[in-house]
Amino acid sequence: MSGQLGIVGASGFIGRELARQAAAAGWRVCGFSRSPRGPGGGIAAWRDWPERPDFRGLDALVNLAGEPVNRRWTAERRRGFHDSRIGVTERIAAGLAEMPAAERPRVLVNSSAVGIYGDRGDEILEEGAAPGSGYLADLCRDWERAADRVAALGPRVMKWRTGVVLGSEGAAFRQMVMPFRLGIGGRLGSGKQWMPWIHVADLAGSILHGIGHPTLSGPVNGSAPEPERNLDFTRKLGKALRRPALLPVPPFALKLVLGEFAEVVLASQRAIPRALLESGFRFRYPALDGALADLLATGK
Numbered sequence: 001m002s003g004q005l006g007i008v009g010a011s012g013f014i015g016r017e018l019a020r021q022a023a024a025a026g027w028r029v030c031g032f033s034r035s036p037r038g039p040g041g042g043i044a045a046w047r048d049w050p051e052r053p054d055f056r057g058l059d060a061l062v063n064l065a066g067e068p069v070n071r072r073w074t075a076e077r078r079r080g081f082h083d084s085r086i087g088v089t090e091r092i093a094a095g096l097a098e099m100p101a102a103e104r105p106r107v108l109v110n111s112s113a114v115g116i117y118g119d120r121g122d123e124i125l126e127e128g129a130a131p132g133s134g135y136l137a138d139l140c141r142d143w144e145r146a147a148d149r150v151a152a153l154g155p156r157v158m159k160w161r162t163g164v165v166l167g168s169e170g171a172a173f174r175q176m177v178m179p180f181r182l183g184i185g186g187r188l189g190s191g192k193q194w195m196p197w198i199h200v201a202d203l204a205g206s207i208l209h210g211i212g213h214p215t216l217s218g219p220v221n222g223s224a225p226e227p228e229r230n231l232d233f234t235r236k237l238g239k240a241l242r243r244p245a246l247l248p249v250p251p252f253a254l255k256l257v258l259g260e261f262a263e264v265v266l267a268s269q270r271a272i273p274r275a276l277l278e279s280g281f282r283f284r285y286p287a288l289d290g291a292l293a294d295l296l297a298t299g300k
């Protein structure tokens, strides 16, 4: 499948990689932003993100909007988390509802997150697993419900339950690497919690795979086939950086620094990308060692 691809949140970390890969695969990419700019980085044209965005001429749409949650969850920030996810998805549904059915994009990939599963210990979490509990799980559930409104209008909708995305331009990877460079890297809490991770190149590649794969719809776990316990992740990262993983960070210290976001870092989600694997997607980086070697060598 190719044609015109719209990306809401195209200016972000994942959006930029997706735009580059989509353009290389032959899509004409149209980015949506509250601050539109000139073409470049795979984006042929930008459109504004007003109250009523213009979705005309798009064959497929990807929604990657969302204010970062890796900071203290003040009441004002929580409003921002909600508006930039549920609010943006509702605006997409309203905009598409106003268009003649034949002119709507045929596919929507709407971001969600593995946070929907809550804190689940060693349970294997495929797409059929029930959502969990907690603030982030509730946020993701409402986000996915908003995406279901688009599905009711006809387009094929995939709800992309993204894991921790690894890329040198991404905040998560930078925050993981920095303590090691300072010589204070270590596991978080007990380190037993499972971390679903994915290399940013695989995330973008899998989204394009999903767009072109007519049988994929509904929830899709966007994480690598081999999640790691935080303990093993930390050890492998230390080894790749040639720095020791010495100092465990106790939960109280995480809570002191991160506030409620610490619960997310300590939550366990053993997510498996069953839908992607069964649809034939081949991960370039199925295992963490290969992903880390690539990221640290190329600075991608």
Ligand SMILES: NC(=O)c1ccc[n+]([C@@H]2O[C@H](COP(=O)([O-])OP(=O)(O)OC[C@H]3O[C@@H](n4cnc5c(N)ncnc54)[C@H](OP(=O)(O)O)[C@@H]3O)[C@@H](O)[C@H]2O)c1
Pocket: 008, 009, 010, 011, 012, 013, 014, 015, 032, 033, 034, 035, 049, 064, 065, 066, 067, 068, 083, 084, 088, 111, 112, 113, 114, 162, 163, 164, 165, 166, 170, 172
């Ligand atoms: N990175 C991860 O590890 C990770 C993990 C799980 C899920 N996700 C989800 O994946 C999506 C993309 O993540 P990312 O890391 O690429 O985020 P990012 O770099 O922070 O980019 C977020 C994008 O959202 C747009 N945005 C923010 N608030 C908006 C609003 N109120 N209305 C319209 N657009 C808004 C921004 O666009 P403009 O400022 O240009 O308008 C920006 O391009 C997010 O929904 C995030 O929750 C990410």
